[in-house]
Amino acid sequence: xxxxxxxxxxxxxxxxxxxxxxxxxxxxxxxxxxxxxxxxxxxxxxxxxxxxxxxxxxxxxxxxxxxxxxxxxxxxxxxxxxxxxxxxxxxxxxxxxxxxxxxxxxxxxxxxxxxxxxxxxxxxxxxxxxxxxxxxxxxxxxxxxxxxxxxxxxxxxxxxxxxxxxxxxxxxxxxxxxxxxxxxxxxxxxxxxxxxxxxxxxxxxxxxxxxxxxxxxxxxxxxxxxxxxxxxxxxxxxxxxxxxxxxxxxxxxxxxxxxxxxxxxxxxxxxxxxxxxxxxxxxxxxxxxxxxxxxxxxxxxxxxxxxxxxxxxxxxxxxxxxxxxxxxxxxxxxxxxxxxxxxxxxxxxxxxxxxxxxxxxxxxxxxxxxxxxxxxxxxxxxxxxxxxxxxxxxxxxxxxxxxxxxxxxxxxxxxxxxxxxxxxxxxxxxxxxxxxxxxxxxxxxxxxxxxxxxxxxxxxxxxxxxxxxxxxx
RNA sequence: GGCCCCUUCGUCUAAUGGUUAGGACGUCAGCCUCUCACGCUGUAAAUACGGGUUCGAAUCCCGUAGGGGUCACCA
Numbered sequence: 001x002x003x004x005x006x007x008x009x010x011x012x013x014x015x016x017x018x019x020x021x022x023x024x025x026x027x028x029x030x031x032x033x034x035x036x037x038x039x040x041x042x043x044x045x046x047x048x049x050x051x052x053x054x055x056x057x058x059x060x061x062x063x064x065x066x067x068x069x070x071x072x073x074x075x076x077x078x079x080x081x082x083x084x085x086x087x088x089x090x091x092x093x094x095x096x097x098x099x100x101x102x103x104x105x106x107x108x109x110x111x112x113x114x115x116x117x118x119x120x121x122x123x124x125x126x127x128x129x130x131x132x133x134x135x136x137x138x139x140x141x142x143x144x145x146x147x148x149x150x151x152x153x154x155x156x157x158x159x160x161x162x163x164x165x166x167x168x169x170x171x172x173x174x175x176x177x178x179x180x181x182x183x184x185x186x187x188x189x190x191x192x193x194x195x196x197x198x199x200x201x202x203x204x205x206x207x208x209x210x211x212x213x214x215x216x217x218x219x220x221x222x223x224x225x226x227x228x229x230x231x232x233x234x235x236x237x238x239x240x241x242x243x244x245x246x247x248x249x250x251x252x253x254x255x256x257x258x259x260x261x262x263x264x265x266x267x268x269x270x271x272x273x274x275x276x277x278x279x280x281x282x283x284x285x286x287x288x289x290x291x292x293x294x295x296x297x298x299x300x301x302x303x304x305x306x307x308x309x310x311x312x313x314x315x316x317x318x319x320x321x322x323x324x325x326x327x328x329x330x331x332x333x334x335x336x337x338x339x340x341x342x343x344x345x346x347x348x349x350x351x352x353x354x355x356x357x358x359x360x361x362x363x364x365x366x367x368x369x370x371x372x373x374x375x376x377x378x379x380x381x382x383x384x385x386x387x388x389x390x391x392x393x394x395x396x397x398x399x400x401x402x403x404x405x406x407x408x409x410x411x412x413x414x415x416x417x418x419x420x421x422x423x424x425x426x427x428x429x430x431x432x433x434x435x436x437x438x439x440x441x442x443x444x445x446x447x448x449x450x451x452x453x454x455x456x457x458x459x460x461x462x463x464x465x466x467x468x469x470x471x472x473x
Numbered sequence: 474g475g476c477c478c479c480u481u482c483g484u485c486u487a488a489u490g491g492u493u494a495g496g497a498c499g500u501c502a503g504c505c506u507c508u509c510a511c512g513c514u515g516u517a518a519a520u521a522c523g524g525g526u527u528c529g530a531a532u533c534c535c536g537u538a539g540g541g542g543u544c545a546c547c548a
Binding site for chain 1: 474475476477478479480481483484485486487489495496497498499511540541542543544545546547548
């Protein structure tokens with residue numbers, strides 16, 4: 001163990017910029033932040049963009065913005081720098097290569113030249129023979145100098161670590177795979193980057209999701225092989241869908257951008273996220289970030305996987321609106337949230353030609369402001385697909401395309417939706433009307449693509465998922 | 474399936490061997506009220522199961538069941 005001198009507490013959140021800012025990132029950030037602040041430590045934001053194919057600067061920016069929106073600020077990060085930078089893993093490649101070389105030199109890692117095809121083959125065979133899947137050690141004793149670098153996991157014994165909430169966890173080394181540490185594109189995998197960065201950034205406590213427990217032995221092994229002290233581990237229970245599976249966008253809104261769009265206050269969402277694994281001693285339900293920081297105790301984190309049930313969030317949000325806002329504040333909030341110049345400027349061109357009196361505006365534009373536009377599913381059933389099953393599958397595929405669409409503008413929507421019709425052999429007229437019903441709740445609206453673009457990705461996806469839900473009933 | 478983690482009202486949770494098992498959301502009922510909402514009051518609702526240990530178990534131990542995670546050149 002290291003010196004007994006009081007050490008500065010340093011924790012981090014390491015989001016991967018590969019999609020929408022996730023509510024789970026907010027949740028884990030909150031707990032990390034609270035722990036750090038309460039101990040007078042530092043909360044660090046590190047962008048884990050080691051997946052070249054999926055990472056994007058847009059996503060990174062969205063994550064930063066969303067975290068700021070929530071009210072969580074970091075002491076060190078890619079945007080503000082800090083003493084242990086850079087804070088973007090793609091800018092630390094040299095360090096990983098250097099470090100992994102040490103492992104190769106000491107024999108704790110080795111180069112592997114197996115092709116993806118061979119790996120798939122091995123896997124297939126293992127599956128067929130009902131053997132545990134994993135790398136078969138083909139290159140373990142070869143002395144390659146190219147390909148990927150793998151961890152040389154001890155064949156026997158077990159690796160033990162302590163989770164602050166669960167106590168000792170032991171896993172047989174035979175269960176631990178010869179994990180890839182350095183990919184063939186020269187980028188590190190999570191496992192390598194995570195250990196190297198946590199070490200060089202002086203991270204003292206790793207507070208992360210429970211999904212990481214089973215790969216923690218790899219991390220412990222890496223610390224041992226590098227000869228470094230491991231930080232303390234705290235694994236938080238995972239947020240769940242109402243069926244208890246890990247929270248997912250299929251079954252729940254999970255994008256922080258959705259919550260912002262949908263009119264939730266960041267204070268309320270953060271407060272609610274606090275409830276997911278923590279409770280105040282005095283039973284207080286409503287609290288500020290500062291109060292949470294003060295009250296937070298690692299030992300009081302609960303372990304059962306909390307269902308991310310929005311009902312209580314709604315109630316909390318209502319209380320914030322009612323109790324924390326004066327009438328004047330409420331006015332400016334509504335103006336900003338619902339009737340911003342920016343939003344109105346996009347809507348007016350679409351409805352202007354239809355309007356004869358100011359009040360007509362509401363007639364034509366109501367769906368731009370409503371929370372829900374659900375109608376009879378008959379409105380969006382397709383005559384050409386009479387079976388319910390295929391129809392649901394079709395819509396699921398469609399919604400997935402829409403969710404992934406970037407940028408979300410008139411032209412890309414047009415291209416995507418037309419392409420979808422062609423691929424599925426559908427009449428555009430029929431599908432477009434169905435979508436119109438789903439996203440606006442009306443038969444007559446401004447042109448669909450423009451309308452959808454203005455509504456935005458979050459509203460469209462939510463409304464379509466809701467409509468699909470009705471269809472399933 | 475192997476390994477690992479978890480298990481108190483429908484949901485979020487409190488109770489760190491001794492409570493009529495508490496609170497909150499939601500539900501339902503009542504009050505308030507021109508309606509609705511808010512607010513207030515009240516109601517129903519849980520220790521997964523089986524064995525131990527103990528004077529005494531939601532709490533400790535073992536087993537079973539259920540749920541979850543993980544088994545990638547994704548994090």
